[in-house]
Amino acid sequence: MRKNYLAGREGGDNLDIIKAVGREADRRQIPAYLVGGIVRDIILQRKNGDIDIVVKADALSFAREVAKTLKAEAKVYGQFGTATLELPGAGRLDIATARKEWYPHSGSLPKVCPGTLQDDLYRRDFTINAMAVSLNKDSFGELIDEFGGMADLKKKKVRVLHDRSFLDDPTRILRAVRFEQRFGFRIESRTLRLLKEAMDDDGMRNVKPPRYFAEFKKMLSESDPLPCLKRLNDLEGLRFMDSRMRLDIPFLKKIHGNWNLLKEKFPFYSQCPAWLIYFMAVVEPMEGPRLDAVLNKFPLRKDEKQSILQVQKKGDLTRRLSAPRLTRSRVCGILRPLSPAAIAYWRAGTPSRRIEKRLDAYAGRDALIRLEINGDDLKRMGASSGRGIGMTLSRVLEMKIDRQRMSRKEELDAARTLMRQG
Numbered sequence: 001m002r003k004n005y006l007a008g009r010e011g012g013d014n015l016d017i018i019k020a021v022g023r024e025a026d027r028r029q030i031p032a033y034l035v036g037g038i039v040r041d042i043i044l045q046r047k048n049g050d051i052d053i054v055v056k057a058d059a060l061s062f063a064r065e066v067a068k069t070l071k072a073e074a075k076v077y078g079q080f081g082t083a084t085l086e087l088p089g090a091g092r093l094d095i096a097t098a099r100k101e102w103y104p105h106s107g108s109l110p111k112v113c114p115g116t117l118q119d120d121l122y123r124r125d126f127t128i129n130a131m132a133v134s135l136n137k138d139s140f141g142e143l144i145d146e147f148g149g150m151a152d153l154k155k156k157k158v159r160v161l162h163d164r165s166f167l168d169d170p171t172r173i174l175r176a177v178r179f180e181q182r183f184g185f186r187i188e189s190r191t192l193r194l195l196k197e198a199m200d201d202d203g204m205r206n207v208k209p210p211r212y213f214a215e216f217k218k219m220l221s222e223s224d225p226l227p228c229l230k231r232l233n234d235l236e237g238l239r240f241m242d243s244r245m246r247l248d249i250p251f252l253k254k255i256h257g258n259w260n261l262l263k264e265k266f267p268f269y270s271q272c273p274a275w276l277i278y279f280m281a282v283v284e285p286m287e288g289p290r291l292d293a294v295l296n297k298f299p300l301r302k303d304e305k306q307s308i309l310q311v312q313k314k315g316d317l318t319r320r321l322s323a324p325r326l327t328r329s330r331v332c333g334i335l336r337p338l339s340p341a342a343i344a345y346w347r348a349g350t351p352s353r354r355i356e357k358r359l360d361a362y363a364g365r366d367a368l369i370r371l372e373i374n375g376d377d378l379k380r381m382g383a384s385s386g387r388g389i390g391m392t393l394s395r396v397l398e399m400k401i402d403r404q405r406m407s408r409k410e411e412l413d414a415a416r417t418l419m420r421q422g
């Protein structure tokens, strides 16, 4: 009897959703499969919130039916006949028509046409990501493993499906390293040779920077990106960023250790994306035109770029924040223009105890202090000019930060005194 790979997974891996997709496929009499990373993770017994489904039919109309059944919204109808359903509280469900892909030239986007399940699995990056599980009733849970993915999972190998794989899509270089390090696998020896050859090939240059960057961000978002970065550095695989790119691994280790402590300890940093902290560390040794080239090449948001540039001015900030006998409100004045990500990064890397203390006081307390009074209170007390009101409120806030505690009445009294003084 064939093994059911989905048996015994009740309560995990969104099995109810997966079963509902299978039932819908049976109702419409179309073959449907779970494919890619989620199959790998089911076998490895790891969590994966993203469900990828391939059907041998029109994915878009099937997705609409599934969306109705699951009461979800089919949010994005992407290119290549794929649909994405955002599942309330349960990750994403991607549904695609089985397709065949080929690359007109190295690093380009693939050409696509409808294909068989085998075609669809063959277009994938590594054998461990090229397995499927049937969702139809008569074969529910059966594994389709045409390329030896299961054997590679057991041998802990990352292996490409064919020799042109890295040339077709050099972003797979980053993916190979990411999966190798995440799972504690090894890139298989022939695959490693092909990877190195692809890095020497001109094809690297044809990849659009946003595609590299998307993969690099995924790498930096791993729970511990350090082993990936170290491996990529050893392989000289950071050339897609800058031809002279070299990492300072001990410094990255320090950032990693401190960042993990900081994000646990201070809710102030909860909105900082981890990848940005590591990205700052990667680009820190760059300056001037080299840094500008990197920042212009990759699709960074304005606030992300600003954070990176703020970090570059650390020398001046360090000097200002090292001054003895700074009041807490002065410290706030220096830090308030900086983003939490820039402050987190600065704190994670600073060798100075005094700066550490001041940044912790800011993130732990002072940045969160708010006034109980507002402009309306001041207007009721006779204030008229908007500028004057703003200045009075900031002065009262400074007093509150320095005193650490002020009641609403004390805030009003302080504002009244300041207004009288003009």
Ligand code: ATP
Residues within 6 Å of the ligand: 035, 036, 037, 038, 048, 050, 052, 123, 124, 125, 126, 129, 130, 169, 171, 172, 175, 218
């Ligand atoms: P993760 O756990 O990091 O999300 P994943 O394998 O699910 O890993 P995705 O980037 O979500 O990664 O991709 C889903 C699947 O799509 C992969 O498992 C793989 O089969 C296929 N895939 C993704 N990117 C590529 C690529 N560049 N080349 C070929 N196949 C790819």
